[in-house]
Amino acid sequence: MPHAARARRPLARLAAGAAAAVLLLAGCSGLDPAPDDDPTGSGDPTSGDGSGETSPALEETGTSAAQGLAADPAEDPAYAEYYEQSIDWGPCEDVEGEDVECGTITVPLAWDAPDSGDIEIAVGRVAASGDRIGSLVTNPGGPGGSGVDFLESVPLMVSADVSASYDLVSFDPRGVTRSAGIECLSDEETDEYRSATAEAGSAEEDQLAEEWSARLAEACEANSGDVLPYLDTYSAARDMDVLRAALGEDDLDYLGYSYGTYLGSSYAELHPGRVGRFVLDGALDPSITMNEFSAGQAEGFERATEAFLADCLEQGQGCPFKGSEEEAKQQLISFFAAVDAQPLDSGDPQRPLTGALARSAVLAVLYEDGLWELGRQALTDAMNGDGAQLLYVADLSAERNADGSYSTNAAYAITAVNCLDHPGIDDEQWLEQEADRLAEEFPTFGPMLGGDGCADWPVEPVREPAPIAAEGAGPIVVIGTTGDPATPYEWAESLAEQLDDAVLLTFDGNGHTAYGRSGGCIEEQVDAYLLEGTVPEDGLTC
Template identity: 75%
Template sequence: MTPLPGTRRPLARLAAAAAVATMLLAGCTEGAGPEGDAPAGSEASDSGGAGDAGGAGDAGGAGEDSADEGPALEETGTSAAVDLPTDPAEDPAYEAYYSQQIEWGPCEDVDAEGAECGTITVPLVWNDPEAGDIEIAVGRLAADGESKGSLVTNPGGPGGSGVNFLPSAEILISPEVRASYDVIGFDPRGVNRSEGIECLDDSETDEYLAATGDPAAEDASALAEEWGARVAEACEANSGDVLPYLDSYSAARDMDVLRAALGDEELDYLGYSYGTYLGASYAELHPGRVGRFVLDGAIDPDMSMDEFSAGQAEGFEHATEAFLARCLEAGDSCPFRGDEAEAKEQLLSFFGSVDETPLDTGDPERPLTGALARSAVLTLLYDDAQWEYGREALAAAMNGDGSQLLYIADLSSERRYDGTYRTNAAFAITAVNCLDHPGVADEQWVEQEAERLAEEFPTFGPMLGGDGCAQWPEEPVREPAPITAEGAGPILVVGTTGDPATPYAWSEELASQLGDATLLTYEGEGHTAYGRSGGCIEEQVDAYLLEGTVPEEGLRC
């Protein structure tokens, strides 16, 4: 469906376009993000889950306002995956889906030794199984030892390919866990191999991600609106039949079919960033089928889009300051001089200069634009282990060579050397988030908030204000709401104190909402913790996954 003119506002700043694909673990799309309001489906059980008996997903309250709740949100529809009359696992209408077995075979384009791939079939429209099916791509790394079951993973996004994540899983997931679990990755609906939506072609995607409007200039909004319309029109023209059904509740229903196809009574799960939102959604729908759940780099579902944007703007500002402080400690090898405030001004000046005059990269067809430069630096902030390389890349760029930053930007968007894109992540992230999260209805308030973010958090705040779903052809189908998942515990939530993409406070909030959750804290920089903390987090998570041992409440590493 096409929204009424003006019902969703254009993104305030175009620079975020180039950063979209870098946020695969962040769950953000150009100013959009998970939201929350009132509890939904807190009494859900396996006999139907949230919404199956009229709980989660009802949209009656969207648009209401009060002095305590903040500005009113846009009206929402309802996900086709909630308000089901019965538990589909027990409903004859869904028996063919739940009785599937996966036929494993070779994988294509997955560089993980021993990886096997297959598919499962799920309803396109969960409340109308006669409306047609889609196939969900699944990958497996068989346990090195005697398997105790499957550990389903999600790398984040939305838009991250779980099948492509398997090589990373080999590194991030400890050998002890790999010996005991078949590690499973899947591409959620609309992503990559799973009826992946098609939008711009590769050359148009190059143009889209490189397009730069001066964040302070009046023409930036017009440029953003133009690209927003082009992307939305292309997605609708090429994939309009599936766009209304790519929300996270639908993907969570698909996960339950995957659980059954794997032969597991309960779902054991490791979700990073957006994967925590997807996992929590599953726990809300099917609390009695939750096994050992690890939610790392959590998103707070009880949060408005604008609170989400503000949290990330502040988080990336702090991460920038931490990066610059470490850079200055390196002495002459750091391209910045003076104190941290002066270094930040130099970084902003560099961005401004590249906005005006893109840098040579050795490829005359692809200079480093301001959008690509910001995308690269934003990407580097996700992992402090890469900050030294980031320092070198910035030093080269500030001396006129933009090739290293372009290389990082291409890694973030999964662009191959031949000019093709490995996945559709740059567009899937928007398709899912625009369904999952309504925005504030007051356009003047949104504009003022965008101005505030740009002023208070000047490094990336201008990128994160506004609404990335301005011209999207589908209305949101889910209200903000905390998730309690009563009866699902114990769940392990992991938060990182210096996480720029999913600030630590969000992990605190999700852990407090879930009925039986424990928060494990990593005191460090970067996004997420398991597989990169250096030992302590891994030990605690492994003990939970392998033995069911819940960490001591309040444990910090």
Template identity: 65%
Template sequence: MRLGSTPRRSPAHRPPTRRPLARLSAVAAAAVLVVAGCVPQEGQGPGETPSTGQSDNGGAGSGDGTTDGTSGDGQELATLGTSAAKDLPTDPAEDPAYAAYYEQDITWGPCDDVEGGSELECGTLTVPMVWNDPGAGDIDLAVARHAASGNRTGSLILNPGGPGGSGVDFTASAPFLFSRPVVDAYDIIGFDPRGVARSAGIQCLSDEETDEYLAGTGDMGTEDPLEEGLAWMKRIAEGCQQDSGELLPYLDTYSAARDMDVLRAAVDSEQLDYFGYSYGTYLGATYADLYPERVGKFVLDAALDPSSTLDEISAGQAEGFELATDAFLEDCLAQGDSCPFKGEPAEANQQLQNFFDSIEAQPLETSDPQRPLTVSLAQSAVLLLMYEDGLWQVGRDALAQGMQGDGSALLQIADLSSERQPDGSYKGNGMFAINAINCLDHPGIADQEWQAKEAERLAAEYPTFGPSMGYGATMCAQWPVPPLREPAPISAEGAGPIVVIGTTGDPATPYRWSQSLAEQLDDAVLLTFEGNGHTAYGRSGGCIEEAVDAYLLEGTTPQDGLTCSSGG
């Protein structure tokens, strides 16, 4: 059923009014991490075929789910290692060797280090570090609960995406994310996945080094931008290896999905009720494939296509963010004099490129004399704004200030993107965890010459962010652990019905990925939000929310093909 327009948001779905930058902070915490990389880096651009001397850990294909070590167009993929969590001889929930994990209870107490977490309770869940060797040591996962405020019907597990997003921090936003009836009925539970934030979070650079990395100001001893990017990736990999080398091979999504089954047992649920955003759809689909009989109510919003290779993900995002930039500029021009860009959309796009070029030549002064706005930071800020069209006014104002010579507002947005705090420390470790997880989960094309040609194509076709999204597989070649998973469809036969949601103007997870996942799953329905920005639930104006809430609260499966519009 197609709804040509959406109803006004009902009181049950209306979130409290928040200041624009406060709202932006919530967006940053929930969805800032791009699936294929943390932020645009100056060192990831087109150019000569790199000579890395590293193993061939590569990037993309047609996403048809071939499982013979090649991409859909016949290109050879990187050589794979083996996940310790994919294939186990027994169901751990029924195996005495795992009984101590599955029989544990979470001791809930205050959340002392969660901003806005006064309504939360926090605890710890212990899981095996190596799933096929439960005697090899443990990991303690941080868990948070927003207890049901009414008649409790169960627990709803969340993942905010990333990979690398903190589910503990995200759960503090539960009253803003969900309608009152859902908050009344469910204990809403988030966790920091292994290697993320409070759950044995990996650390790879000092705060000072991270500043240099994000600003693109570190002297890596090379004049070539690509070689500089490779040097940074190697430096990050070496730092991660030194800090967390024992853990790095076990940060794949298969392992995280196994952990989630222990969490299911710890909250006394026979089936897992789950809401995953962005990368969280990949984690949820992986769980459903491993444990189809334990799938309860599952909502996967802004899907990642499991059959995609790393380069295909990069290409999809380069296109998605280019289209989002075009939509932002068209909207800006429609505002008249308040828009810092002038003329036709193509002219506005060129003005934005010229602005970036000018900052690359001469960084802008900011309110912090020690931190000028570099082109890397400016692009990070603009990229973050593409996640939420409700923040485009913030973007217009920040860009207007920047084009008048003051980079303070854009720097503030860039800092929100990386979770940099006023004292110079970083709240999370998402920019490192995303590399650790993605490089394990997504192999790509091993041919370095192909990589160079693909990088040139992305830069030419998608000039805003395409130059920073090439060579993903080459970057992962620096990682100390090989990829562990083939790109392949997920059917989760026996699970369902699963609700998949896609947004037509989603820059980070293009709509066709949600279509693809819904087609792959054995029993799924696809909901479509016609709008801009990343994810749909909580942003659609009421239509998507009402359909999903009826599913969560009453078990009413939405009609497959339901389409909601952001228009009035």
């Protein structure tokens, strides 16, 4: 049975899921700040609504099968067969990068019951091109991003010296694509799900959201119900320790982006003694609720919208908006509303550009300021009646292929993991008020980010929001970008404060994450840390 309702608008998707796709879309180139005492960026941290009042209670949570183990699995004979594995590297069947090798490791489905069944985790490697010093494990974010696919791009994001010195390694976390990837809707149903649109704030929108929430949950449970309870981040972090052992490494060196920072900090909490050189870029704050997560992203994307529109107006010719920045925002909101009412021709009569698809495309563009020119062009076309380019961007960010298939299951893995990791407020009246607040304060995307997508999810959450200290693990490098829409800068500040031994690097710029796209300064600091162990100066801003 589904647990208690968690949102008025369950159709909303947390935007971090597009991170990996947008990094690929960007070609791998290369906020009025919230109060200092508010790491969530969403008002008073005890209320989520800025009122200063104490929040209603969170929904009840269960316990992760991977969290409270009696002993360290690496030293427990019950797990010896997992920790004694090696990886048989060979050609990849479905990865384009010619230098990528593939293999698998086996892990327990339920970490607290290693004799109850196993799953295979798909792993990939790009071998060091020079004098190897170790393995650098990476995660592209999501949750739901395929690490194996990500390896096609990682060598373009790190320096030549890092590629020469490290085997670059990644994996599809449990439930993702090749690693017992969950199956939910068909490709045709996924198209319908992504395009589903009704007038913002209407009763029809609420009904549509409820219908799709139930339909998605039922499909995921019917097709993958046996694995859904075990896809939480603590379990994935335990898997990552098996990967470390299979690589022959005593310590784990790690580069995590976006959700990958949550996976990395969770690993550091579980295995502080085996943390090597850790870089967490575009940090998630483990102490916030699902509702604070949604609110932080609603605010972050509103700020990013304002920055995009200001830049567009400065460009002059080629910008489809006119007047002041506020007038430009209203023109964008009016465009979305018009497409809600009347989808645009996209060149494919079976797939017109709906309001939901138009918003998804603009969200994708906001991830990377290098995409802003594309965004201006696509919006100009769309505001002149041609939705083809916005549909192309929306499909690319969703990893939809030209033949209508989807390359990964990221659209569903993000929900499966987030619903386990992040409980929300269990008070329908509060949720109604919060959804209305986000829609009013952040009118561009607040209405679509006002829910958490878990209203009908068949598995209860297994983790309560809590700070992570990872005592004994440091030093850990945390990176935040001041104009990051998906993981607001305040979350990086908060994580760096929570960790027992961490330094914070700040990229003063727009877009999601910094390493590999900051223009040099962040890259120099991170490379010196990864290659030489030189810990950056805490508080350095580039």
